[in-house]
Amino acid sequence: MGKLVSQIAIKSDGDVFHEIFRERPHHISGMSPANIQKCDLHDGQWGTVGSVIYWNYTHDGKECVAKEIIEAIDEAKKSVTFKVIEGDLMELYNTFKLTVHVDAKGDDNLVTWTLGYEKKNENVPDPNTLMDFCLAVTKDIETHHLAK
Numbered sequence: 001m002g003k004l005v006s007q008i009a010i011k012s013d014g015d016v017f018h019e020i021f022r023e024r025p026h027h028i029s030g031m032s033p034a035n036i037q038k039c040d041l042h043d044g045q046w047g048t049v050g051s052v053i054y055w056n057y058t059h060d061g062k063e064c065v066a067k068e069i070i071e072a073i074d075e076a077k078k079s080v081t082f083k084v085i086e087g088d089l090m091e092l093y094n095t096f097k098l099t100v101h102v103d104a105k106g107d108d109n110l111v112t113w114t115l116g117y118e119k120k121n122e123n124v125p126d127p128n129t130l131m132d133f134c135l136a137v138t139k140d141i142e143t144h145h146l147a148k
């Protein structure tokens with residue numbers, strides 16, 4: 001299994017950041033429109049493990065889709081794990097998971113993105129540009145909340 005981990009400090013409220021990914025990922029398109037065009041609920045309820053969400057996003061200049069199951073929500077640790085089950089990423093990876101975790105420490109909040117994946121073959125690149133994408137979305141969410 002391949003794994004990429006990146007951390008980024010945000011000035012906006014860590015609890016709000018966690019709540020967005022847990023309860024209302026469909027609000028992200030409004031905060032990061034260049035990256036996320038749409039997020040629909042396909043099954044279950046928002047903010048519940050087992051619910052299925054469908055993203056339209058633009059990665060490396062390409063319009064992509066991703067169908068994901070919310071695999072885990074840890075309220076105490078403020079983390080959410082998304083497991084990709086359909087879409088562009090499944091052409092390159094047998095499995096792909098994204099975990100976003102927030103360490104709320106005063107006015108500085110540390111966001112940790114963990115991408116866990118199994119490549120279809122050794123020619124498949126590590127998802128570095130997708131990690132950049134996640135960090136860009138993170139910054140846009142922060143900017144949205146600071147621009148008050």
Ligand SMILES: CC[C@@H](C)C[C@@H](CC)C(C)C
Binds near residue numbers: 036066082084098137
């Ligand atoms: C699969 C790439 C995107 C759609 C992941 C999203 C979080 C799971 C995005 C908002 C970073």
